[in-house]
Amino acid sequence: MEQLFAHLSRYHPISDAARQAVAACFREDVHAKNDMLITQGQVCRRLYFVEKGCLRGYYHLEDKEVTHWFGFERDFVTSFHSFTTGQPSVENIQLMEGAVLWSVSREDLLRLLDTFHELERLVRIAYEKYYLRLEERYVNSQFRTAAERYEQLLEQAPHILERAPLGYVASYLGISQETLSRVRGRI
Amino acid sequence: MEQLFAHLSRYHPISDAARQAVAACFREDVHAKNDMLITQGQVCRRLYFVEKGCLRGYYHLEDKEVTHWFGFERDFVTSFHSFTTGQPSVENIQLMEGAVLWSVSREDLLRLLDTFHELERLVRIAYEKYYLRLEERYVNSQFRTAAERYEQLLEQAPHILERAPLGYVASYLGISQETLSRVRGRI
């Protein structure tokens, strides 16, 4: 829980009152490797904070799995579309390692944002950062060769390569596993 | 200005007090076709609302221009990275048609969000929607052929094809102009 607060205050300071309210809403869960947090078709009702471990979000395209994000320590993860709209998730969330997660329900979160302007602001700022991250990923994928994408990842997120199998990473980068393997061998 | 309020209240209702404060901060500007709103290297200090007209954001990659978004009536546009971080913009914003824009400075906007929790919430909700849009674009670009991307655009944003030259659209889709032309001929 301390880790959660430490991370939250990097977005925006939190008063004691808000801190207590947050503490009352978040709950801790332990998950085993390969557990599914959310399966496609379910509604994702919770937002998760990763204290320990890692997971991935993936969807099915034709008969393949496409991993479109990884979550590690100090990341917030959820099926964002499902969580914000209440519609069934198109993606699956799977534990890549055993993990300790803190989570809050959509209703509790909205109540918190309603009560504490400072938390609404914190979330607004967090969204800004997450948006920038996604935008950067988008720009870095368009018009880049397989080799360039791999090198970019190696620079910007080497931990992904250390903790995720190549097959997942390949689809994350938008290339085939075979191409990624060859690119990697060449460098 | 009425159009701006009408659009804002689609995200979240606005009280009279907030409405007056917003009205005091936004200003109207008219721009001519091909005007540059922001050039790469400048800091983008304002957020723009498009009342009439259209524009595009693009950046340079090697010796090409890559258009990475279009803005039309009722869109908010800015160089998001520069606007939120205060760093020089990597992108250029150019008018594709003469336009009527309403804009607010970063300082005024932050003051508004500080004073009115409801506006902070409105922005938080707007960010959610913009994030989902970007995410969808991202997913729709990865692992899709040129033809699929074009068809997707034809379904989801035909107005882009009606108002932007093919060259801009091609880079927006992440393909070459020649390929887009061929794809288009085949359908």
Added chain:
DNA sequence: GCAGACTTTTGACATCCGTCAAAAAACAAA
């Protein structure tokens, strides 16, 4: 240490798409 499962690499081949160059078409201005 061995069997079975999963992951990564290697090879052969086809194809989509980018590039370069030129023609055609559309548009604008005089």
Added chain:
DNA sequence: TTTGTTTTTTGACGGATGTCAAAAGTCTGC
């Protein structure tokens, strides 16, 4: 209309990358 400019199309070609298939490597549990 005529002329010049910009945009779009067409053609020829090569290369990067996907696909299929099999081999090699790694990991796990008994």
